[in-house]
Amino acid sequence: DTAVSQTPKYLVTQMGNDKSIKCEQNLGHDTMYWYKQDSKKFLKIMFSYNNKELIINETVPNRFSPKSPDKAHLNLHINSLELGDSAVYFCASSQRQGHGELFFGEGSRLTVL
Amino acid sequence: AQTVTQSQPEMSVQEAETVTLSCTYDTSESNYYLFWYKQPPSRQMILVIRQEAYKQQNATENRFSVNFQKAAKSFSLKISDSQLGDTAMYFCAFSGGTSYGKLTFGQGTILTVHP
Numbered sequence: 050d051t052a053v054s055q056t057p058k059y060l061v062t063q064m065g066n067d068k069s070i071k072c073e074q075n076l077g078h079d080t081m082y083w084y085k086q087d088s089k090k091f092l093k094i095m096f097s098y099n100n101k102e103l104i105i106n107e108t109v110p111n112r113f114s115p116k117s118p119d120k121a122h123l124n125l126h127i128n129s130l131e132l133g134d135s136a137v138y139f140c141a142s143s144q145r146q147g148h149g150e151l152f153f154g155e156g157s158r159l160t161v162l
Numbered sequence: 163a164q165t166v167t168q169s170q171p172e173m174s175v176q177e178a179e180t181v182t183l184s185c186t187y188d189t190s191e192s193n194y195y196l197f198w199y200k201q202p203p204s205r206q207m208i209l210v211i212r213q214e215a216y217k218q219q220n221a222t223e224n225r226f227s228v229n230f231q232k233a234a235k236s237f238s239l240k241i242s243d244s245q246l247g248d249t250a251m252y253f254c255a256f257s258g259g260t261s262y263g264k265l266t267f268g269q270g271t272i273l274t275v276h277p
């Protein structure tokens with residue numbers, strides 16, 4: 050069983066489209082995250098949810114909207130995709146906020162043409 | 163805000179030898195965590211080792227150990243008996259203080275292990 054699973058793993062789409070990436074964790078963790086890894090491999094947090102409540106919202110365009118229907122799921126919806134959105138998006142979870150270690154999903158590579 | 167700096171963009175080592183990856187960080191917090199994550203070509207982020215700042219003893223996980231110098235804000239990773247499977251990008255990361263609940267990553271160091 051994969052602890053943190055993301056779908057899809059690869060996504061190729063046109064500029065202006067809307068797309069979603071789903072994430073699920075079966076670790077029983079309270080906190081989930083979305084990170085973006087750019088073309089230079091730099092990793093930066095986008096959002097964090099603790100037990101379905103948004104706790105971290107970094108400077109991210111409004112076109113990105115996370116949704117957490119329950120504490121085991123955190124989805125990312127992106128509207129009006131732009132070329133600069135091309136990146137690998139990682140979902141992660143931790144046992145509780147501030148507990149330290151993050152468990153990552155395999156990443157979803159988004160390519161915007 | 164916390165920052166993490168990895169000054170070595172690339173490193174290489176021969177199989178079975180030892181290599182050390184550098185990491186420095188900047189924080190005014192006294193309680194925090196430090197991590198090394200490994201990202202092989204498969205893209206998966208894998209935790210290598212973690213260190214709690216309040217612990218003076220350096221963390222060790224099999225062939226991986228750290229040299230944690232709290233006063234110098236330095237957190238280097240030593241890989242002993244390097245193996246081909248250690249080839250990956252290595253990220254140093256910080257969690258604590260106002261960044262509690264998220265990781266702040268360094269720029270990464272690409273490590274290549276040669277046969």
